[in-house]
Amino acid sequence: MQADLEQSVDRPGAARAVSRRKALQILGLGSGLVAVSGASGLTWRAVEGGVFSTGTGSAYDAWGRSKPGGHTLNLVNAAILAANAHNTQPWLFTVSDDRIELFSDMSRTIGAMDPLLREMQISLGCAVENLALAAAPNGMTAKVSLLPVPYDATHIATVSLAPAPASGSALFDAIAARHTNRGGYDTTRPVTGRQLDALSALVDAPATQLVWFTTNTQKRAFSDLTVRATQAIIADPQQAADDYRWYRSDWHDIQLHKDGITIDPSGQSALIRALSKLLPTTRKQDDDGWLSGTRDTQLPTAAAFGALVVRDPHDPLQRLQVGRIWQRMHLAATTEGLGMQPLCQIPERVDRETSAGLAPDVTEAVAAMLPADSHAIMTFRIGYPTAAALLSPRRPAGDVVRA
Ligand SMILES: Cc1cc2nc3c(=O)[nH]c(=O)nc-3n(C[C@H](O)[C@H](O)[C@H](O)COP(=O)(O)O)c2cc1C
Structure with missing residues (x-):
């Protein structure tokens, strides 16, 4: 059954090329010959897997x-x-x-x-x-x-x-x-220059700038490099394994740990989300789905891309300030009905190249897209969502307050 899944959905934005017909076949619902015992077993697994419990618990x-x-x-x-x-x-x-x-x-x-x-x-x-x-x-x-x-x-x-x-x-x-929206954005609804300027006006740290990629050429350059960085992460066994460690697909695990990346906020259809809760997926399937979701849905539907850049990418203070700005921008965008998603494969790969002493492939490519002496530490997309983003889990205050 698992082999029938062409791509995985466990990652945010993972897009699985499973047709509805095929999905129903996988579930055993397409033939009309589902034995009663099989159907009730499936229902039990669906309940156990949280198929009917999105955003609850x-x-x-x-x-x-x-x-x-x-x-x-x-x-x-x-x-x-x-x-x-x-x-x-x-x-x-x-x-x-x-x-x-x-x-x-x-x-x-x-x-x-x-x-x-x-x-x-x-x-x-x-x-x-x-x-x-x-x-x-x-x-x-x-x-x-x-x-x-x-x-x-x-x-x-x-x-x-x-x-x-x-x-x-x-x-x-x-x-x-506010939720990270990883679904496709509405390609018929542009985000105006005035809206982007309003977000730029929220940048209040002296060492930080917001760089927008809005022309077709700029957007293509950002998209191509994001795909290249994603492929490099997937091809790097250590980086891919460490990425995968925070993905949670088991409903009971999610309720127990209340953290990690889950299928519900992935931007996938209800059918695909249900499937992924029912059927275990491999890391390879996840990787394929991550790449195709990024390349085929998230990048091509973005109204614009942005990068928060700083002078010193290793300075903890500048990073904390960027975090404050990102959160403020995402909240402001939420009040306008805009969707946002960090797409950080580029800085993730830059950091990996630096720390592991690898050839500076993505490092040099992104530098060529930015003003001199600036370093992108948070990269993202923006646009009008086509569907509401679903909730990600959270540990309550009681779990994170020390005596
Ligand atoms: C520094 C940083 C990097 C992130 N990188 C990504 C990313 O590359 N892709 C993605 O889909 N989400 C990314 N996110 C979003 C987080 O996954 C998300 O905030 C988290 O899962 C909680 O979900 P929520 O934002 O909906 O509350 C990033 C968030 C932060 C703060």
Whole structure:
């Protein structure tokens, strides 16, 4: 049965070339000869596999808890909904009445997929932004100090809180509505220059710039290099294995761990999602699906691509600032009905080339697309979604707050 699956869907954006007819055959539903016992077995597997439970269960409860309530813990409830690479949720918090400390959880790295911890630090920056945005609606002001202890690289931020009259904000309201959208975007609906400028205006760090790729030539160059980087990752056994480690396909595992990359937010059709919950897939199938989803759906339907670039790609402070900016941009885009998806194969491959001493293939190619002395540390696509993005799991605040 598994051999019948032409491509896999376990990765975000993986697109499987399984026709509906073939899918029904695989499920044994196409022939009309399904024995009652077989059908009920299939139903049992579908229930067990979470086919009918998308976005439900304790793995998803956190999405309903980001509401103002005047307590410091409400800020953590917002922080844990931040975007984060591979959904590793690499954060730990300590909480008191007037202060939240944020630390990186070094047990939650992505190995050769993020060898220089760039993505981990950007992810922590995303969480800082949500913390800061959640202060005012909870009746507080927040003063953020990044990397407050020079000798402790794991101490990411101190957020000092003071009482203030509560006030709402559209960005705060978007926190629980923001999701990475990996489906096809609407190719008939352009994103205007004014909309892109509004996102550029959210960049507030001196060493950071937002570079847009909007012309056909620029978009082709970005797409070609993203495909090349994806192929290079797949062909690199260590990088591909470390990538795969964070993919979760078992429904019970998802409910238990509440993290990782899952099929529901992959942008795939309901049928393909159901299939992937029913049938185990191999890494090869996953890799093929990742490549085809990126090449055939995500890249060609993007209205534009963007890159957040910095002067020093290894500086933790610049990475944290980029994380804050990315989260803010994604929230602002959400309020406009826009979809966004990080597509980070290019910087992932650059970091791998650097750390493993490989030939600087992607490194040199991306440098040629950017202003001099700038380095892309977060690359993404934008457009109007054709379908709503589904939820990814989250560990609740109780699991990530230290005594
Ligand atoms: C630094 C960083 C890199 C990411 N890279 C990718 C990527 O290359 N492809 C992708 O589909 N999503 C990527 N994501 C999105 C995460 O997978 C996503 O935020 C996470 O799974 C949680 O899902 P959510 O954003 O819907 O809450 C990235 C996010 C961050 C912060």
